[in-house]
Amino acid sequence: MMNRINVNLPEQSYEIAIASGNLDNLGEQMSSLQLRKKILLVSNPTIFKHYGERAIASLKAANFEVVSCTLPPGERYKNLNSIQKIYDVALENRLERSSTMVALGGGVVGDMTGFAAATWLRGINVVQVPTTLLAMVDSAIGGKTGVNHPQGKNLIGAFHQPRLVLIDPEVLKTLPMREFRAGMAEVIKYGVIWDAELFAQMEASKNLNQHRYVKPELIDSILTRSCQAKADVVSKDEKEAGLRAILNYGHTIGHAVESLTGYRLVNHGEAVGIGMVAAGQIAAELGMWQKEDTQRQDALIAKAGLPTKLPAGVDIEGIIEALQTDKKVKDGKVRFVLPTQIGVVTVTDEVPSDIITAVLRGMQG
Template sequence: MVSAIKVNLPQQSYDIAIAPGSLDQLGDRMATLKLGKKVLLVSNPNVFQFYGERAIASLKAAGFEVASYILPDGENYKTLESVQKIYDAALENRLERSATMVALGGGVIGDMTGFAAATWLRGINFVQVPTTLLAMVDAAIGGKTGVNHPQGKNLIGAFNQPRLVLIDPEVLKTLPVREFRAGMAEVIKYGVIWDAQLFDELEASQRLDEMEYLIPPALLNKEGYNSPTPLSKGGEGGSSLMDSILTRSCQAKADVVSKDEKEAGLRAILNYGHTIGHAVESLTGYTQVLHGEAVAIGMVAAGQIAVELGMWTQEETQRQDALIEKAGLPTQLPSGLDIEAIIEALQIDKKVKAGKVRFVLPTQIGVVTVTDQVPADIIRQVLRGM
């Protein structure tokens, strides 16, 4: 699988490059963008131990001057204090306006690095090198950057489009299973909101809870996913389901962002499952539930709300929920979570408009709508059933 997907934007279009082994081409790919020579690579300890030196070696081989900064791992570190530390590293290494920050990691690292790049010297270059499935298919694409506020997720941030998104599927071989499953929540989301064919492909797979079941045995060697010429499940030419997941999900995100860069309308559909999902994350202190797990819970809730409002059928929501379960994701609220606390948290969600909570709700597989006409009693009723 070698793919290049264009995110077409009025001011700064960019490519999503998907290719096994492409981490070693990072420097060469960045060199073609005619960026300044100074680079600050930001990562976390878990990712850096596997891939940090390879990324740095590639950058140096292409003539870049590289410094690195390692932040602690976890959503609870996605704060202004962490961004301040990136600023300190930028100052120490004298990053000028022509310099570039490279995010090597998952969505947390990407969001914080992108926000730091947007605000350092009023904006410098930024490159995404996502290392989790969730970041590859969602967080690294589209330019949303930011940090959490204690009372809400991503309340502080900026739109800052990267110059490049470089996806090397081989790095997923070191991704913990729970993190892989969390990424599958966003993949399922694209099937529900945009791409019915992707939904059908996911339904046809016997298992979605581990990457090895999405790749033909011929592609799996002792080192993991490692082949520039993928084969189909039957062992003949074509693409694996993993290839399809990456390319179709990235294409869906690129299509939506190209039509609506700053969420004036259509892009809001990407928040499917996120309204209640964000409330679950914040109420559990960003430590108990992974983002993708919260989105899965939010999708279950949104699907049932749509059923209660007569917008889609019980059969369709059962199909969605079956995919979520097949991916090893939760469909129930964490025990002990107060329903009224969730209702209250929804009121400070960044998607609230004119005091009304906006929900993304499905009308059929592949199609959703955005509405602020969801009675609180319906939300309570659905949440009590979870």
């Protein structure tokens, strides 16, 4: 059964299409959008080995002309050098303004392909085919694209909405366990910021940190409810003028931890888990939410197999300094998304630095 969620935007609305076996429908779904024939499929070698031929076969069956480009896996390759490789293949194969780039992979592939599509010939079509839980519920939706600068995450980027987000839960079967847990961080985020029912479903479930044992019904609920939450927020605020900032819950300190560890020690989801623990504790210190809610959140993060302490050797002064380069800094003040109850958060730039420091000290492993 196909589950369709609409992302309603003033200029270009699109669908998130979720169904088991959906990868084989890629060509048909893209044909229905009346996209022109030239396609550049971007992936990484691991994902391409698993799913590249299937995606290309589906596209060719729908009469698309497909070329492909594979990039090294990992956040440390999410840079302008990789974008140059995409441009080179685009130029060599004469991609036109009516052509489409297809991102087949996780968040790194999706962000880079989206940025390349946003900037090639000042903007061509992009279709997102996420293969990780994190990309399915978060990064593939909403049009945020970009690459990292050595001094900070996603400092170079553009908003560029996809024409379609196609999700096939079956591909999660080949996802490494650590990557599944990383995706659960974003799912927990939606529970805290938007959907208390989703949070409760996860609290009641078993084996949340092992996707091979999570019931298909829960996976369906996780995907549908998370994608709906993201679609709701993006539809109300496409370019982060207000409400969309809540999607950064856990990301402010999380991004600082990622960049300080060179994008090698912790992955994005693990960093977000650490950031949510910190944000929850800051909110509790400020008297914004109950200690019991902090405990519920931290227990769920731990249950999902995510870290709740800072990695050993991470310098707290370094985190405080890195916060100042965050994209969300305004007039020198760091904006934090802080919870007031499960399912509700607020945005504030009134967090005293001594509280941030104290909370981080308490999180040292």
